Amino acid sequence: MHIPENYLSPATCATMIAAMAPVWYVSAKKVKVQIEEKKENLVQLGIGASLVFLIMMFNIPVPGGTTAHGVGAVLLAILLGPYSACLAVTLALVVQAFLFGDGGILCIGANAFNMAFIMPFVGYGIFLICKKIFRKFGDKIGAFAGGYLGIIAASLTCAIELGIQPILFKNSVGQPLYCPYPLKITIPAMVGVHLIIGLVEGGITLAVYAYIKKVAPQTIYHSEDYVKASNVKSERKWSKALLPIIIVALLLCPLGLIASEPAWGEWDGTDIMTQLRKYNLPAVMPKAFTHNNGYHAIFDGYAIPGMSHGVSLALGYILCAASAIIIFLLIAKIIQAIIHKDIRE
Template identity: 55%
Template sequence: MHIPENYLSPQTCGVMLATVAPVWYVSIKKVDAQIKLHKETIPMLGLSSSLSFLIMMFNLPVPGGTTAHAVGAVLLAILSGPWAACLSVSVALLLQSLLFGDGGILAFGANCFTMAVVMPFVGYGIYLLLKKHAPKIGAFLAAYVGVNAAALATAILLGVQPLLFHDAARQPLYNPYPLNITIPAMMSVHLLVIGFVEGIFTLSVLSFVKRSTQTDTFTLLPVNTRRLKFILIGFVLLSPLGLLASGTAWGEWDLNELVKTLKDNHLPTHKPQGMVHGLSFHSLFSDYTIPGLPISIGYILCGITAILVFLLLYRLLFERRNKNA
């Protein structure tokens, strides 16, 4: 679901960044207020970003020879609130794009809009409607609907590009696939596979870490962070399993792969000129690999690095803010 570099026009990227910026601002304010009530919010933010980061490393094979992954945004919204989830997922996406080349730098605002805004808030809204009478069903449906809402938003952002941005010969400048292709391609995978994976993952983790065993209702903080740490350790150790799925996620191809998919689908193989002359950014650990190390070891070390960065970042940011307040 990560939109790569140059698939969206600079204008689209600017609009999406401007759209999510006020959400980030409110999220920081809301999280600041939450920390005053629950000090454990600070380590929970680090654990939340780590959880989202790690679950996105587990690529799953899906029909069509491509791959996809869960996100965990609705799970985080149920555990610590949608504003904290928005912040946690945004920070995870930022690290992914800067260090690991997963998602475009210019597309960062768009990726945050779909996975850190649409997904947690839509999912949390579903959960609020159902949690009183059917919390487990509510958690599953919240995750299922949330990830599909994010997939639909991604499909629309990609699909409007050839409609809005093309040259005089009507050749697309950026993503060449129109809405009648992007929406079915994205939604079929997420409705039939990833939505269920996201729902099962969300419900399973909630059942494992919920604070109270006296009720079936999942509540906001405080959360059993010790159990959450066990989950993170398990995900780190198992993360190389994400390498087993072959194929690139739909819409996340590099330029050469894109041309090949166009040819395979009997479409014009014109290279979009906006993509050809777009931003070229080479991340330090592209595709979660570390030069000189086996791929599986590099994958594990990337996961460990991310966890340490997240825990340190939130501690420095929010503990200092609260001491100076």
């Protein structure tokens, strides 16, 4: 679901960044209040970004010869609140784009709109609705339903962003300049894939939520004991509860390499030509892909130079994930230190 460079027009990219700007602003204001009330929320934000990052590294093969992955945005919305989830997922997307070439730099606004806004807020809303409707196990039903429907909603918005490109942006003879697939192809393809992946997303959301509820219920956003919880104890319980999950996911993340095919809509120029023929569309390379001027990340494709085969490739994948986790925690600690300094002054 990471839209790569060249698939969206600069006008679309600018529009999506403008759409996300107020969301990021409001989220930052809301999270600032949460941090002032419970300072450990900032560390939890860094851990949450790490968890989301790891979940997105597990590529799963789907029918049609492509792959897809979970996101974890609804899980974070339930555990930390939707505003914290928005910032954590955005942070993960920025690191993915700049360091690992996963998603376009110019497309960060669109990718954040889909995965850091639509997904956590829609999923969290469904979670709350299910809690009210179902008296028994309503929260667990809501966790699964929120994760499932949240990622489907995100895939639908992504499909629309891609599908409107050939309608709005084409040359004088009607050939698409950017994404060449119309809505009648993007919507069934994207949503169809995520109807399957949504089962995995819902399962992960339910499993981790049930686990955290059992071992550290007071750390869950707006739970009965949330406000009463001690800052130090909450942070320790949160870290202790998620540490095993982070470690296991880190060690197992090379399994994501098994599914080596790109996700739908993330093909390079060569593969686009193959896909155009597959969908019986004119096999004409969109102009945006003819220049090959896209940003090249240092660790493109989560690969470390010189570690591109066999065991070394898997080790490089783990090192990339570990590096991202360290970055998230460092950012959280630096911001925490700045805030603590401001409070003392």
